[in-house]
Amino acid sequence: xGPIMDDGRPIFIxxxxxxxxxxxxxxxxxxxxxxxxxxxxxxxxINPATAAxxxxxxxxxxxxxxxxxxxxxxxxxxxxxxxxxxKEQFYEQxxxxxxxxxxxxxxxxxxxxxxxxxxxxx
Amino acid sequence: xxxxxxxxxxNKTYGKDSVLKDVSFVVEQDKIYGLLGRNGAGxxxxxxxxxxxxxxxxxELKVFGENPYENNRVLSRLxxxxxxxxxxxxxxxxDVMDVASAIYPNWDSDFAGQLIQxxxxxxxxxxxxxxxxxxxxxxxxxGLASRAPLTIFDxxxxxxxxxxxxxxxxxLIEDYAEHPRTxxxxxxxxxxxxxxxxxxxxxxxxxxxxxxxxxxxxGKAYRAVGPAANVNAFTAGKNIVQRESVGGFMxxxxxxxxxxxxxxxxxTQGIEISPxxxxxLIVHLTNDQMNREVANI
Numbered sequence: 001x002g003p004i005m006d007d008g009r010p011i012f013i014x015x016x017x018x019x020x021x022x023x024x025x026x027x028x029x030x031x032x033x034x035x036x037x038x039x040x041x042x043x044x045x046i047n048p049a050t051a052a053x054x055x056x057x058x059x060x061x062x063x064x065x066x067x068x069x070x071x072x073x074x075x076x077x078x079x080x081x082x083x084x085x086x087k088e089q090f091y092e093q094x095x096x097x098x099x100x101x102x103x104x105x106x107x108x109x110x111x112x113x114x115x116x117x118x119x120x121x122x
Numbered sequence: 123x124x125x126x127x128x129x130x131x132x133n134k135t136y137g138k139d140s141v142l143k144d145v146s147f148v149v150e151q152d153k154i155y156g157l158l159g160r161n162g163a164g165x166x167x168x169x170x171x172x173x174x175x176x177x178x179x180x181x182e183l184k185v186f187g188e189n190p191y192e193n194n195r196v197l198s199r200l201x202x203x204x205x206x207x208x209x210x211x212x213x214x215x216x217d218v219m220d221v222a223s224a225i226y227p228n229w230d231s232d233f234a235g236q237l238i239q240x241x242x243x244x245x246x247x248x249x250x251x252x253x254x255x256x257x258x259x260x261x262x263x264x265g266l267a268s269r270a271p272l273t274i275f276d277x278x279x280x281x282x283x284x285x286x287x288x289x290x291x292x293x294l295i296e297d298y299a300e301h302p303r304t305x306x307x308x309x310x311x312x313x314x315x316x317x318x319x320x321x322x323x324x325x326x327x328x329x330x331x332x333x334x335x336x337x338x339x340x341g342k343a344y345r346a347v348g349p350a351a352n353v354n355a356f357t358a359g360k361n362i363v364q365r366e367s368v369g370g371f372m373x374x375x376x377x378x379x380x381x382x383x384x385x386x387x388x389x390t391q392g393i394e395i396s397p398x399x400x401x402x403l404i405v406h407l408t409n410d411q412m413n414r415e416v417a418n419i
Contacts, residue, residue, distance in 0.1 A: 008344065008397025010337040011317060038299035045291055046317045047154055048299045050337060092382075100389060 011046055015054030020082050023063065023074055030079060034064055034072040124151040125187075126272055126304045127172055132181035134167055134328075141167050143328045145181070152302040154318055156336070158309070159325035160408050165308045166205075168325065169276050173202040185272070198227060201270035205277040207261040211250040215243055218260055219267075226268035233297070234267035240289055254281030262290050266297055274306045287311070291318060312401035322400070326408045336400070343403050344380050347373045348393035356393055363406040375406055 022028040035043075040051035055072055058064040063078045102112050127149035134142040142164050149155060159165050170176040171183060174190040174197065183190065190196040209218055215238065223229040238245060241259040249257070258279050265273055279287050295318060298305065309315055322339055324332035332339070343363065346353050350372040357374045364375040375398060388395050398406075 008341050010340050012337060038296075041299050042292065042296045044317070045295055047320045047336075048295070048302075049153070049320050050317075053337075096386075097389070100386070104390075 011044075011050050012053035012057060015040060015044070015046070015051055016057045019054070019058055020063070020086075023079055024082050024086065026079070028074050030074045030076050032074055033070070034074060036071060125149065126151050126185070128182070128184040128187075129168075129172075130182040132168075132171065132183055133179045134164075134171065134176065135179045141328050142171075142178075145325075145328070145330055147323060147330055147333055149304060149306065150321075151304055153320045154298065154305045154307065156307050156309070156312070156315060156319040156322045157325065158312055158322060158404055159331075163325040163408070164328045165325050166276060169202065169274055169306070169308065173197075173200060173274065199270060200272040200274065201226060201265055201268040202274045203261040203265040203276065203278050206280055207257070207278075209249045209257070209260070211248065213249050214247060215245045215249075215252075215260060218249070218264065222264045222268060226270055228269035228271075230267050230269060233269075234263055237263040237266060237293065240293070241286060255283060255286065258282045259286060266290075266293055269297075269301050269303065272304045272306075274308075276308045277310065279309075279311075287314065291315065294318070312404060313399055316400040324404055324407065331407060332404075339400060339403065341379075341397070343375055343377045343398040343406070345373060345375045345396050345398055346388060346393050347371065347396070348388075348391065352391040352393055356388055356391060364409075375402075 019028070019034065023030075028034060034055070037048050037051040037055055040046070040055070041048040044051070055064065059066060059072070062075055063082065064072045065075050066072055098112070099109075102109075107115075125148050127147075129148070130146050132142055132145045133140070145164075145168065157165050157168065167176065171178055172185055172190065174185075174192070177191070185196045186199060188196050213221075219231070219234050219238075222234070223231055241256075241263065243256060243259055243263075249260075252260070258281055261278050262275075262282075265275055265278065279290065282290070291314070294305070307315055307319070316336065319336040322332060322334055322336050323330060346357055348356075348371065350367055350370050353372040353374055357376055361377040362374055363377050364373075366373045380395065385395060
């Protein structure tokens with residue numbers, strides 16, 4: 001049901017991540033208005049309370065802020081902040097996993113570095 | 123939070139048959155609930171008790187803070203759409219809508235008219251000439267356009283195709299967002315509705331097995347698949363709800379949290395971890411072959 005929700009994780013976290021992705025990709029520029037929770041709810045076919053929980057998570061982190069009576073907006077500097085956070089996750093999520101798999105296959109760190117360079121040319 | 127329904131140690135027996143056993147739960151205002159469980163688990167009995175169509179054998183039941191029996195203050199605020207809802211055969215769809223507009227104080231005729239178009243219903247056709255799916259659509263339209271403060275859908279889509287079901291979900295979410303109300307959805311199509319639910323009740327054998335926020339249930343279980351010996355070692359001492367093996371491979375469904383270090387440990391042992399959907403989780407929990415004890419989540 002609904003596009004691109006996966007089963008394992010709470011939906012409100014996935015909603016928050018989608019908004020984050022949109023801010024990083026500049027689909028939602030800083031100081032622009034974020035869709036309302038009801039818009040999120042009908043687009044993703046999720047409960048509006050769940051959508052609100054996802055949005056509020058980003059408000060708590062200072063990524064979004066509320067203009068009374070108008071709606072939610074992207075905070076200035078939010079993109080920078082998110083990129084920093086994602087860089088930390090990148091190490092855990094990709095680098096560590098890659099090294100594990102490489103060791104399993106007997107790939108040395110030197111070979112791995114070469115592969116990364118080769119990948120960069122593509 | 124205001125409680126719309128309060129059920130306290132409710133029992134229902136037919137002769138020696140105990141259909142509901144000491145059931146207690148609370149339904150809060152303006153949330154969407156899923157009432158899930160196998161056939162004969164007691165879902166419909168609960169809905170019939172809430173809507174004052176059955177008397178409990180013992181226990182307490184309050185709807186909008188009052189006893190619902192022959193109580194118009196309660197009954198005027200609820201709308202119950204049954205599985206295979208019956209209508210007078212000679213009625214046309216417009217007649218059903220007219221009656222509904224007289225019964226439900228919050229009825230929205232424009233919304234009903236829009237829904238009739240969306241579901242492509244022939245307004246002038248009589249009930250006896252409608253297909254099973256069309257009859258289900260009529261029930262869904264009445265349920266949505268009633269905007270009743272407490273709306274209960276009991277398996278409302280017999281004969282309804284996937285397009286129409288999707289339309290139902292879309293309109294429900296949109297209209298609920300504009301006009302919040304308490305909705306109880308009883309269904310077997312759990313995967314289709316799971317993202318819309320805010321709270322889930324699972325009934326099994328006349329008892330409440332699960333009473334939790336939907337988001338808390340997500341990630342409550344995971345499946346570990348890999349070489350049998352490794353999977354056995356990895357899941358030892360954990361709360362296992364299902365185990366299957368093919369050759370040297372084993373798949374085990376585990377109830378409980380999984381932290382980052384366990385995840386990495388699994389990876390190094392060639393064990394693949396995958397999420398379990400709400401539907402799969404409920405299938406495992408209500409499967410008689412499994413030990414019921416594990417259900418204490």
